[in-house]
Amino acid sequence: MPQTKHAITDVQPLLHGHLPQLAARSPDAHKGRFGHLLVIGGDRGFGGAALLSAESALRSGAGMVSLATRLEHVPAALARLPEVMTVGVASANQLMGLLEKISVIVIGPGLGDASWGKSLLSVAANASQPQVWDADALNQLATGSVSLPANCVITPHPGEAARLLGLSTAEVQADRLKVARALSQKFNAVAILKGAGSLIASPDGRVSRCDQGHPAMATAGLGDVLAGLVGALLAQGMPAYEASCLAVWLHATAGDRQGTFGRGLAASDLIPAIRQLLEEQSPCLK
Ligand SMILES: NC(=O)C1=CN([C@@H]2O[C@H](COP(=O)(O)OP(=O)(O)OC[C@H]3O[C@@H](n4cnc5c(N)ncnc54)[C@H](OP(=O)(O)O)[C@@H]3O)[C@@H](O)[C@H]2O)[C@@H](O)CC1
Numbered sequence: 687m688p689q690t691k692h693a694i695t696d697v698q699p700l701l702h703g704h705l706p707q708l709a710a711r712s713p714d715a716h717k718g719r720f721g722h723l724l725v726i727g728g729d730r731g732f733g734g735a736a737l738l739s740a741e742s743a744l745r746s747g748a749g750m751v752s753l754a755t756r757l758e759h760v761p762a763a764l765a766r767l768p769e770v771m772t773v774g775v776a777s778a779n780q781l782m783g784l785l786e787k788i789s790v791i792v793i794g795p796g797l798g799d800a801s802w803g804k805s806l807l808s809v810a811a812n813a814s815q816p817q818v819w820d821a822d823a824l825n826q827l828a829t830g831s832v833s834l835p836a837n838c839v840i841t842p843h844p845g846e847a848a849r850l851l852g853l854s855t856a857e858v859q860a861d862r863l864k865v866a867r868a869l870s871q872k873f874n875a876v877a878i879l880k881g882a883g884s885l886i887a888s889p890d891g892r893v894s895r896c897d898q899g900h901p902a903m904a905t906a907g908l909g910d911v912l913a914g915l916v917g918a919l920l921a922q923g924m925p926a927y928e929a930s931c932l933a934v935w936l937h938a939t940a941g942d943r944q945g946t947f948g949r950g951l952a953a954s955d956l957i958p959a960i961r962q963l964l965e966e967q968s969p970c971l972k
């Protein structure tokens with residue numbers, strides 16, 4: 687990653703027409719060229735979070751998507767998403783073999799704070815693939831029980847950011863720019879500080895702000911969708927900062943479109959809107 691330091695005031699708004707793009711696909715493209723993404727998460731009570739991430743990744747162009755979740759969630763996952771290779775894992779050992787085939791990891795949605803999630807996270811923390819750490823992966827990171835590997839994107843909401851930096855949520859919201867920068871520096875990772883006016887900060891000093899988004903997005907599961915989307919763009923070869931910027935813009939702009947229908951947005955409603963926007967912004971064919 688380049689080490690150029692950018693001016694402290696240099697916050698770029700994410701503007702349509704100035705966003706990173708995925709290259710058009712050649713007519714002989716095959717799934718092996720667009721990455722194999724593994725979502726790890728979904729402890730008891732939170733099975734849907736990992737499913738939302740997997741569906742988002744699938745619908746955003748990842749070549750192959752696998753899901754490692756609780757054994758009891760496998761039948762429901764297969765019924766909803768037969769395209770996703772879903773594996774029930776009881777322990778970290780089972781994850782190790784799976785990781786050999788994987789190019790990008792998304793870990794945290796619904797991972798929980800029990801020993802099951804902790805053991806899976808410890809395996810990911812020792813893996814070399816680019817990763818997206820979200821939700822309970824960030825809560826474990828905040829406890830200091832695990833370290834973030836290199837090449838990571840972290841996606842905290844203000845509550846998670848507060849835990850990661852030892853602040854209150856109000857303190858995070860009072861100076862979001864400072865917090866986004868502090869997160870990227872502390873963890874040497876691209877940090878997406880979510881919430882209205884999401885910020886994307888890179889350890890090299892770049893920061894972008896997203897002015898899109900809609901209050902109808904204040905509903906559970908939208909962060910899981912974002913994590914899967916960032917992972918899918920990484921899997922298709924986009925660098926971490928660019929993937930994070932494009933993902934945040936697509937997610938928020940899809941929220942604007944779906945927000946026109948008012949309250950009652952379900953996180954899964956956002957996924958087809960993101961697919962449509964991605965095709966408008968980065969057409970699959972030239
Ligand atoms: N279908 C499923 O299976 C789903 C499962 N899910 C899973 O649930 C688990 C718990 O995750 P979670 O995010 O609900 O709980 P948690 O980390 O305590 O954060 C809540 C606190 O954070 C703050 N806060 C958040 N946003 C903020 C904002 N924009 N602006 C300001 N503050 C904000 C706010 O703090 P407060 O303001 O109350 O101090 C709020 O009370 C996790 O495993 C996740 O993956 C979810 O993914 C949903 C779908």
Ligand SMILES: Nc1ncnc2c1ncn2[C@@H]1O[C@H](COP(=O)(O)OP(=O)(O)O)[C@@H](O)[C@H]1O
Nearest residue numbers: 843880881882899901903904906907908909910
């Ligand atoms: N009022 C809002 N304006 C813009 N974006 C929002 C708003 N409320 C929520 N979002 C977006 O929705 C997502 C919510 O993520 P998160 O809090 O992690 O949800 P969950 O854990 O339920 O999946 C974030 O990307 C956030 O930026």
